[in-house]
Amino acid sequence: MSDSTGSVLVVNSGSSSIKYQLVDPTTGEARASGIVERIGEAAGSVRHEVGDAVTQRELPVPDHGVGLRIVLGLFDEVGPSLADAHVVAVGHRVVQGGPRFSGPVLVDAEVERQIDELSPLAPLHNPPNLTGIRVARELLPDVPHVAVFDTAFFHDLPAAAATYAIDRDVAAAYQVRRYGAHGTSHQYVSREVAAFLGRPLEDTNTIVLHLGNGASASAVRGGHAVDTSMGLTPLEGLVMGTRSGDIDPAVLIHLQRNAGMSVDEIDDLLNRRSGLKGMSGENDLRAVHQLAADGDEHARTALEVYTHRIKKYVGAYAAVLGRVDAIAFTAGVGENDDQVRAGALEGLAPLGIELDAERNAGRKKAPTIISTDASRTTVVVLPTNEELAIARQAVEVAGAS
Numbered sequence: 001m002s003d004s005t006g007s008v009l010v011v012n013s014g015s016s017s018i019k020y021q022l023v024d025p026t027t028g029e030a031r032a033s034g035i036v037e038r039i040g041e042a043a044g045s046v047r048h049e050v051g052d053a054v055t056q057r058e059l060p061v062p063d064h065g066v067g068l069r070i071v072l073g074l075f076d077e078v079g080p081s082l083a084d085a086h087v088v089a090v091g092h093r094v095v096q097g098g099p100r101f102s103g104p105v106l107v108d109a110e111v112e113r114q115i116d117e118l119s120p121l122a123p124l125h126n127p128p129n130l131t132g133i134r135v136a137r138e139l140l141p142d143v144p145h146v147a148v149f150d151t152a153f154f155h156d157l158p159a160a161a162a163t164y165a166i167d168r169d170v171a172a173a174y175q176v177r178r179y180g181a182h183g184t185s186h187q188y189v190s191r192e193v194a195a196f197l198g199r200p201l202e203d204t205n206t207i208v209l210h211l212g213n214g215a216s217a218s219a220v221r222g223g224h225a226v227d228t229s230m231g232l233t234p235l236e237g238l239v240m241g242t243r244s245g246d247i248d249p250a251v252l253i254h255l256q257r258n259a260g261m262s263v264d265e266i267d268d269l270l271n272r273r274s275g276l277k278g279m280s281g282e283n284d285l286r287a288v289h290q291l292a293a294d295g296d297e298h299a300r301t302a303l304e305v306y307t308h309r310i311k312k313y314v315g316a317y318a319a320v321l322g323r324v325d326a327i328a329f330t331a332g333v334g335e336n337d338d339q340v341r342a343g344a345l346e347g348l349a350p351l352g353i354e355l356d357a358e359r360n361a362g363r364k365k366a367p368t369i370i371s372t373d374a375s376r377t378t379v380v381v382l383p384t385n386e387e388l389a390i391a392r393q394a395v396e397v398a399g400a401s
């Protein structure tokens, strides 16, 4: 492959994994993708996919540097050759850009330092994101590296939405505000929805429902986010696979005082033992549906809590936006689960939101309108593509550098 547009290597580095994709930023084609898993454990694995061809290696991966070296080796060995693919940039997903980053930036030592400095706001994510950046810059020194922040789309939220109603000195001292997350997806989907519906972005109000293992909602007016459900961290808002979403903060105080739970135990409870998993024992919605179909009451309740929470946000964001032109469902659940989509919007006809049961049925691999022709708000399933969104932003920044 030696066309002039080139490719972008998109890297998402987690604490024990590195996900990557070689993307054509023009066509969106994924030329290769893969994942290194269980980094630092006794037995690791690497999976590299090119079209339908899968190369799987089971081997210890002691650290991220070794992991990325193995990946680059696989590109050499099974292809596509990175030299031939003409890699014009490496795009790195970074979860927390804090008050500092309102858009993607070219990585240099100062940017690395700032990402590191933001770690207290995202202790599980920013440190491994930064490790990924450091090893990638070492191994691919001749290509521009661009950091794309999950929070950037929400950087300019109106104060009314971004501010927590606590003592302003405490908030300022500890940088406590709503930063949001999944911003790359919300931005991509809100733009694609307007294009898909043939509407000018500036005149389109959209509620985006990103429902994956993590889940978040946003209200987007004319291409700008005006509210979002995730907060200081990706814990607030919708019910998720293992995260509670919204909860009375007094529950934490109650558990600390009366159950003797430590801060770390409460952190573990809310982030890893809550959500669908906490209520039903399963974090994957397919398994929760199965349990519910088998008559499990906890699973039924979990589904009700899950869809009720989405509905509450739709109502809230309809009020924030005033006029809702589109509602977009995206990510693993949003694209695949017609029962959740139907449950979340059930009874909203008085708000001008009416699903068409036939159009809604089944999984959607491409943008699809699922509302009735009479529905004032057009409801759409719009598959997200965070890798493509990161690749496009990386090209923009790298091209301008």
Ligand code: AMP
Pocket: 211, 212, 213, 214, 241, 283, 284, 285, 286, 331, 332, 333, 336, 337, 363
């Ligand atoms: P994501 O984080 O976007 O990759 O979404 C992952 C989640 O999507 C999984 O945990 C499942 O709960 C959900 N999911 C994936 N496929 C389906 C499906 N066919 N039906 C319902 N939920 C699905």
